[in-house]
Amino acid sequence: MTEFIQYLVSGVALGGVYALVALGFVVIYRASQVFNFAHGELLAFGALSMVWMTAPAVSEEDMLSIGAPEVSGLGLPWFAALPIALAATGVLAALVERVALRPLVGRPVFVSIIITLFIGALLRTAMILIYGAGGMPLATPWDPMGSFQIGDAVLGYTSAAIIGASAVALLAFFALLRFSRLGIAMRATSSDQETALALGIPVGRVFAATWMIAGGFAALAGVCVAVRDPQVDPTTGFIALRAFPAVIVGGLESPTGAVLAGLLLGVAEVMTAGYLNDALGDMGRNFHIVMPYLLMIAVLIVRPYGLLGQRKVERL
Amino acid sequence: MPTRKLVTRYEDDLALFPDRYHKLGLVAGVIVLGIFPFVAGSYGLTVSHSGLIAVVGAIGMMILTGFAGQVSLGHAAFLALGAYTVAILGGTFGWPFWLALPVGGLVAAGIGLMVGPFALRLEGLYLAIVTVGLLFLVDHLLRNGLDIAYGKDYLTVPMHTWFAVDDPSGLGTFRDDGALSGAQKLYFFFLALAGGAAWVSKNIQRSRTGRAMMAVRDRDLAAEVLGVDAARTKFVAFGISSFFAGIAGGMYAFAHPVITLEPFGLTMSVGYIAMVVLGGAGTTFGAVWGALAFVLLLPLCELAGEALPFPDTFSSENRAVLLFYPALCLFLVFEPLGILGIWLRIKRYFMAWPFRY
Numbered sequence: 001m002t003e004f005i006q007y008l009v010s011g012v013a014l015g016g017v018y019a020l021v022a023l024g025f026v027v028i029y030r031a032s033q034v035f036n037f038a039h040g041e042l043l044a045f046g047a048l049s050m051v052w053m054t055a056p057a058v059s060e061e062d063m064l065s066i067g068a069p070e071v072s073g074l075g076l077p078w079f080a081a082l083p084i085a086l087a088a089t090g091v092l093a094a095l096v097e098r099v100a101l102r103p104l105v106g107r108p109v110f111v112s113i114i115i116t117l118f119i120g121a122l123l124r125t126a127m128i129l130i131y132g133a134g135g136m137p138l139a140t141p142w143d144p145m146g147s148f149q150i151g152d153a154v155l156g157y158t159s160a161a162i163i164g165a166s167a168v169a170l171l172a173f174f175a176l177l178r179f180s181r182l183g184i185a186m187r188a189t190s191s192d193q194e195t196a197l198a199l200g201i202p203v204g205r206v207f208a209a210t211w212m213i214a215g216g217f218a219a220l221a222g223v224c225v226a227v228r229d230p231q232v233d234p235t236t237g238f239i240a241l242r243a244f245p246a247v248i249v250g251g252l253e254s255p256t257g258a259v260l261a262g263l264l265l266g267v268a269e270v271m272t273a274g275y276l277n278d279a280l281g282d283m284g285r286n287f288h289i290v291m292p293y294l295l296m297i298a299v300l301i302v303r304p305y306g307l308l309g310q311r312k313v314e315r316l
Numbered sequence: 317m318p319t320r321k322l323v324t325r326y327e328d329d330l331a332l333f334p335d336r337y338h339k340l341g342l343v344a345g346v347i348v349l350g351i352f353p354f355v356a357g358s359y360g361l362t363v364s365h366s367g368l369i370a371v372v373g374a375i376g377m378m379i380l381t382g383f384a385g386q387v388s389l390g391h392a393a394f395l396a397l398g399a400y401t402v403a404i405l406g407g408t409f410g411w412p413f414w415l416a417l418p419v420g421g422l423v424a425a426g427i428g429l430m431v432g433p434f435a436l437r438l439e440g441l442y443l444a445i446v447t448v449g450l451l452f453l454v455d456h457l458l459r460n461g462l463d464i465a466y467g468k469d470y471l472t473v474p475m476h477t478w479f480a481v482d483d484p485s486g487l488g489t490f491r492d493d494g495a496l497s498g499a500q501k502l503y504f505f506f507l508a509l510a511g512g513a514a515w516v517s518k519n520i521q522r523s524r525t526g527r528a529m530m531a532v533r534d535r536d537l538a539a540e541v542l543g544v545d546a547a548r549t550k551f552v553a554f555g556i557s558s559f560f561a562g563i564a565g566g567m568y569a570f571a572h573p574v575i576t577l578e579p580f581g582l583t584m585s586v587g588y589i590a591m592v593v594l595g596g597a598g599t600t601f602g603a604v605w606g607a608l609a610f611v612l613l614l615p616l617c618e619l620a621g622e623a624l625p626f627p628d629t630f631s632s633e634n635r636a637v638l639l640f641y642p643a644l645c646l647f648l649v650f651e652p653l654g655i656l657g658i659w660l661r662i663k664r665y666f667m668a669w670p671f672r673y
Contacts, residue, residue: 035441103649108597109440110387110589111648117586118641125637129630241582244445252441282464290456293449297434300446304437312439314537 002152007274008267009150013159013228015266016166020221021243022250022258023170024214029252030190031210034101034112038120039218040240041127042096046089046219047226047236048127051136053081078141082223086216093215094208102207120237127234135231138223162224169220170259173213177255186210190253242289245296251309261307265292332518349507353500361499363615365571368506369564370607374591375517376560378603382592383526384553385533386435389585390447393454394424394558396580398565400458403471403575410474413570420569421562427454428558432551451582459577470576473569506567510604513560517600520556529553530598593648596656605655614640 021043028036055073076084100119104112140158147156177183188196189206197203225239226232246265250257273288280287305311323329333339353361373395380386401420405411411419434446462469496504520526528549531539536546569575587610595606614636621635651657665672 029441035444100645100649107652110381110444110597111593111652113387113389113441113444114586114589114593115645115648117582118590118645121583121637122641122645125634128634129626129638241448244448248442248445283460285460285463286456290449290452293452296449297446300434300438300442304439304442306442316535316538316541 003274005151005153007270009153009155009159011267011270012263013162013266014270015263016163017221017224017228017239017262018243018246018266019259019262020166020169020217020224021240022246022262023173023255024217024221025243025247026250026252026255026258027173027210027214027217029247030255031186031207032097032101032105034116035252036096036214037113037116038096038123039214040237041120041123041234042089042093042215042218042237043222043225043240044232044234044237045092045123045127045222046085046215047138047222047232048131048136048234049088049219050081050085050223050226051138051232052131053084054078054139055136078139085223086219089219089222090212090215093211093218097207097211102204124234124237131234133233135233137231138226140227144227158227162228165220165224169217173217174255176213182206182209242292245292248296249299249306251306253310254306254308257306257308265295268292268295332515353503358499361503362571363611364503365499365506365567367608367611368503368510369567369571370588370591370611371510371604372513372560372567373564373588374595374603374607374610375513375600376557376564377588377592378595378597378600379517379520379529379560380553380557381589382598382602383521383533384529384550384557386550386553387440387444387589388431388447388557389444389582389589390431390450390454391557391561391588392580392582392584393447393451394428394561395565395568395584396454396458396577397424397427398562399569399575399580400462400471400565401562402566402569403473406474406569407472417563417566417570420566421559424562424565425555425559428554428561429551431558432554435550435554436547447585448582451585455577455580470574472574473572502570505570509563509567513563514600514604517603521600525549525552533598590644594644594654596654596659599656601659602654602656605659609655613643617643 021039024039024042025036028034028039052073053076055075057073057075074081096116096119100115101112104115140161142157142161144158145156147154148160149155177186185196185201185206186209188199188201189203189210193203196206222232222236225236229236243262246262247258248261249265250259250261269288269291272291276291277284277287299307303309328334333342352364356364373391376394377388377391380388380391398420401423402413402416405416405419406413431447431450435443438446459469462471520529528539528544529552531542531544532546532549536550539549540546565580591606591610592603593606594609595602595604617636617640618632621632621639624635624638626635647654653660
């Protein structure tokens with residue numbers, strides 16, 4: 001039982017990250033009907049910016065000495081760097097939308113797919129150029145080894161922080177969507193762009209705001225990944241590929257679905273790794289990585305639009 | 317120059333090369349392609365091998381995405397299936413290449429038909445992401461299956477015992493003999509395959525099957541109302557497309573002495589979609605020229621990338637990405653029809669000459 005609770009806790013922590021990533025995808029999809037394959041790179045950008053900003057500044061001579069830290073950064077305090085990283089990633093996301101995706105409105109769906117994939121590759125390469133291909137650790141303001149005791153299970157400070165941050169971000173987003181002026185504009189735009197424009201909603205600015213919010217989610221998810229993993233590098237963004245099933249299982253249009261499915265699949269993945277991998281013998285190696293995809297396929301057979309997605313009504 | 321030849325017989329309508337200009341183009345093409353392997357160096361031949369592989373793969377992608385409108389990001393999985401089938405049949409069971417290749421295609425087609433039912437229920441992005449899942453599943457199965465069967469996830473392909481004259485093992489050799497070197501033999505073999513694929517694709521495009529696919533692409537509900545069996549059409553599209561992908565994978569295995577799972581990833585799938593869009597979606601012309609342009613531009617970008625003032629630790633692939641992808645993005649944004657669009661503009665200019673629109 002202890003083991004089960006332990007897996008549940010780590011599953012929720014992983015699911016929180018998936019939920020943040022999936023929500024980023026959904027927010028963008030709702031606004032501009034684009035599935036942003038560059039989301040993972042935005043995530044990595046957020047994480048790497050955070051590393052760079054928080055790393056202590058090291059002078060040139062010290063870099064050469066043995067045992068010196070590998071990264072020389074700005075040495076900003078952690079909680080001051082976090083909002084800057086989120087904002088910077090948000091601006092980058094808005095820029096991507098404005099420069100590359102706005103001209104593609106009305107083109108077939110696969111054009112925006114490959115454009116975002118290319119931008120992802122481009123961002124990844126640019127990050128290698130700027131930050132180097134090597135991994136860099138992100139220091140945490142809390143003791144990375146410390147933990148709470150819940151019954152018999154152990155909840156690490158890091159997991160707790162990830163769960164807490166995801167929860168706060170998700171609640172803030174839903175509040176924004178529900179109560180604020182911007183949230184209403186966003187909902188109107190996603191329901192019908194032309195009508196929204198006719199009613200005086202600045203659709204272009206709503207797009208920019210939406211992408212900024214999604215970029216912020218990506219950066220937050222990146223920071224969560226960075227505190228969880230020993231190191232981050234430009235390929236950290238591939239974790240977004242593993243959040244795809246959460247987007248689809250939840251339904252492309254549904255933020256609630258994305259969060260639910262993210263948590264569900266995170267727990268399922270950890271449980272699979274804990275219980276099922278060994279049971280499958282040789283075929284079970286890394287089976288937990290494909291498990292979310294198998295679940296996604298199973299869900300889609302029953303519900304082709306995901307758990308909470310909109311069923312499309314077609315008229316001729 | 318008349319804009320179109322006056323058609324008086326059904327045979328004229330059916331002809332693949334209807335008039336003198338098309339026939340001239342055909343002859344010129346055959347001459348260029350025939351002379352090329354004797355002029356090109358070994359690097360040129362290697363690039364041409366990749367180009368011809370890409371042509372076959374892109375034709376597969378074009379049938380699925382360009383004709384039938386089903387976006388699949390799992391194309392690389394079918395290539396992997398073809399490549400590994402060929403490698404296992406040739407390396408472990410000693411099958412001759414001419415038998416292993418079609419079987420590789422059929423294995424891929426079989427898996428492709430298993431994806432078909434999903435395509436019947438899913439649309440656009442949902443299908444695209446399910447096929448990403450397929451990529452991971454096939455990778456997982458191949459990686460672990462090979463690990464169990466061989467204890468490794470790479471395989472050697474017996475290409476050097478193929479294309480034979482005399483070999484004690486009875487399988488023949490791929491060695492340089494007589495007039496042709498091994499690479500030249502491979503070139504002509506690939507050329508025949510690519511030509512055959514283009515011919516099949518062209519004929520699919522202008523026959524009942526292809527027209528049904530295009531109707532489904534434009535509006536599947538409307539096609540269904542008009543009597544096109546949309547489900548069957550999508551199914552067929554997946555089958556044919558993954559067959560060609562399997563063949564391309566088999567060709568990939570021929571061209572590489574050792575195959576690993578790494579290249580068969582999302583990047584390869586994206587590359588194939590890019591070829592289709594680069595060439596001009598919905599035409600065989602687009603698949604062929606898109607594939608060739610894609611394969612030829614990448615080495616060029618690597619060369620040009622050397623000139624960029626970046627630290628030496630920055631690899632040539634990364635430099636190429638920085639040049640190639642922005643160029644491709646700009647091209648896609650400003651030339652929706654791709655290379656086909658440019659070609660049509662040139663053709664129209666000469667057709668209307670000396671007048672201008």
